[in-house]
Amino acid sequence: MTQRKKVMQSIGWMLALLLVCLLTTMPVWAQEDSTDGWPREIDTPKGTVVVYQPQPEKLDGNLLKGRAAVAVELKGSTEPVFGAVWFEARLETDRAERTATMADVTITQVRFPEQDEQKNKNLKALLEKEAPKWQLPISLDRLMATLDLTEKRSEAAQKINTKPPKILFVEEPAVLISLDGEPRLKQEEGSELMRVINTPFTILFEPSEKTYYLNADKDTWYTAKDIKGEWAIAKKVPSEVAARAPRSEPDTGKQEAAEDEEKPGPPPKVIVVTEPAELISSTGKPEFTPISGTDLLYMSNTDSDVLLHIKKQQYYILLAGRWYISAKMQGPWQYVPGEKLPSDFAKIPEDTAMGTVLYSVPGTDIAKEAVLDTQIPQTAAVDRKKATLTVEYDGNPKFETIKGTKMKYAVNTPTPVINANKKYYACDDAVWFVSGKATGPWQVATSVPDEIYTIPPDSPIYHVTFVRIYMVTEDVVYVGYTPGYTNTYVYNTTVVYGTGYWYPGWYGRYYYPRPATWGFHVRYNPWTGWRFGLSYSSGPFTFTIGGGGWYHGGWWGPGRYRGYRHGYRHGYRHGRNAGYRAGYHAGQRNANQQNLYRNQRNKARTTAMPATAGKHARAGTASNRPNNVYTDRKGDVHRKTDKGWEKRSKEGWKSEKGQSAKTQQQKATPTQTQQQKSRQQQNQQLNRSYQDRQRGDQRTRSYNRSRGHSGGRSGGGRSGGGGRR
DSSP states (O other): OOHHHHHHHHHHHHHHHHHHHHHHHHHHHHHHHHHHOSSEEEEETTEEEEEOOOEEEEEETTEEEEEEEEEEEETTOSSOEEEEEEEEEEEEEETTTTEEEEEEEEEEEEEOTTSOHHHHHHHHHHHHHHGGGOOEEEEHHHHHHHSOOOOOOOTGGGGOOOOOOEEEEESSOEEEEEOSSSOOEEEOTTSSOEEEOSSSBOEEEETTTTEEEEEEETTEEEEESSTTSOOEEOSOOOHHHHTTSOOOOOOOOHHHHHHTOOOOOOOOEEEEESSSEEEEEBSSSOOEEEOTTSSEEEETTBSSOEEEETTTTEEEEEETTEEEEESSTTOOOEEOOGGGSOGGGGGSOTTSGGGGGGGGSTTSHHHHHHHHHTTSOEEEEEETTTOOOOOOOSSSOOEEEOTTSSOEEESSSSSOEEEETTEEEEEETTEEEEESSTTOOOEEOSOOOGGGGGOOTTSTTGGGGGEEEEEEOSSEEEEEEOGGGGTEEEETTEEEESOSOOOOOEESSSEEOOOOOSSSOOEEETTTEEEOOOSOOOTTOOOOBSOSSOOOSBTTBTTOOOOOSSSIIIIITOOSSBTBGGGHHHHHTTHHHHSGGGSHHHHTTEEOOTTTTTOSOOOOOBOSSOSOEEEOTTSOEEEEETTEEEEEETTEEEESHHHHHHHHHSOOOHHHHHHHHHHHHHHHHHHHHHHHHHHHHHHHHHHHHHHHSOOOOOSSOOOOOOOOO
16 A cells, blocks of 8 residues: 555544544534524515524513514525514523523514615514414523623612621531521321421431431431530431431432442531531641632632632632621621622633632623523413412411511411412412412412512512512413522622521421521532532531421422432532533433422423414524624614624625724714714624623533533532532
8 A cells, every 4th residue: 555545544534533523422513403593494475584593682571572683585586685673572481491482472673774665564564474473492591691681670689688697617527407496306206206307407316315316328327415516426326216317319320320439538527506507617727729810719628619819818708699708717707799809709710610609709701690590580381270279287377467568478387378458379389379268269360469579588488579470361370480489689790599587487286497598508500500518528428408208398498308419519510521511410300390380289280381382383493504693773784704793785795894994094073983983882782792692602502511411520620518409
């Protein structure tokens, strides 16, 4: 074989290998383009309508308003006609799957700059006739990235409590066990054992030995004589105690199971608290690692978010979305608004171990997106005939006044029940019901009093103010909830978890806990939302919570108990593979639980949305055209090219760069100067729209990648103590 043939053969093998690699990775991208890729092609009797990715302007409840560039290819015509449409659409969302569908599209305005008045009317008539049939799917990440931030802030949300809880710091592996006040004991059925009911951890009391037992995993228990005293691993556990260990969670996959096989660490110290508190536990003396490009160090031997500013020599910790500052780790700590953080915080690279704190740094893209995420509802259609509700009270209904209002709420039930305007309104798993009596019978509410939405954050039922009724038909009620219902709130310009207030639980024959902010190491993941964990977790010491059969929800608000264990090692600190977003898969396996309308209770209540039920004509499939056409607020059409922006005119696409250069070469008149400023503002808006669209594409691709593999450690992250959202 000649040298030339050998070279050609080597090149051939290389090309074949490259082709195999491309084909191997193609399904994820192909799947993305077939589900929500843009632009969309819509066939009509008069031709094809190409709809470019919408540019949202406002989201009010589930009503989306925006504009989009379109191209109409009429039959018999050789050139497409470009224009802009303004629209309103009902948004159907599935936050767990991160998808949305624009349905019931109504065209409110049309502009085709190239056409005369009569042709404009004809094109408008065509679009107005066809648009209501459209079903336009879009990923929530594309939608969020392009949605303008609503500047209006809820006055009530500004009353979120930022006072620090009791903050403990220990230089050894430790876990925090939180109780809702002093321990309350309840006898176990058929046994002398007593259970501590005002904690989500499994703690049992053996009366004859006067000994407490705390479950650490299926085979390990801690023991102590004093619940607030020293705990040690029990060498021997009574069979009655061992039989009450929480049930193990189902195996979630071989990859995940393999990752859990890490070298077990030392047994953690157990610290029991009966007041709102958080624990920072380091494995020995604090060790700090530089964050590149900043004057910040982060504590690398803790599962908490602890940073040290070198110049200021001050420590910063992030707890439930709130920053606290101190000159020493032992405190005292005080709240510091995100806007007053040193500028270095905003320079933390996204793809580093500490990129996960950026959601709480004002001005960062991640912080903006987290705020935008709170504005997008999870929606559902509730069947008015099938939906039912039974409210259980501990005795006769007992009501107390909601401070600052004329309303009252029931305190002896886990279901929020409000007495307003001589009627009773109950909010159960994000569905409103109404009755003339506190005990029912209940029927699906078609409206609720506006006064309900004035409930303040210091009320334990504040979260119901984030559930809305959007529209009512003879058969269904369209409802939705935003993340405030699951304890995510916008405070100033970032998101926080929980209101920060302590709500004592109800004690009677039963114990009903209230939503808690502190004590469970809550941290944020941009894909899955807030997740609970442990101050320290290594090896088998997972301290599973919520088991034992008595737990009825309340600590985490609506949605009941949704898991606890696999949170940080499987997502939170993953930094190098797909950026801070790589951890989504850890929560994706719980998608059905993350959408409250999919739980067992609501499955019997809800019906398929019109778009997902096939009651709308599908608006074509994603085309292979570039998604590079935009419309400005005036309705002119532009496209982004490698050489800059081009504007559509009667002569076709015309570069806008040349026009600006010509104006700059000559002495500009006042009119020309104003025109130049107008073009600069327009280009700034177009560039922002382009950047937002690019970021949305990146987010969607990262999410689709996370679904395309089995998850797992992507490297680069710190390990942590477990917990699902």
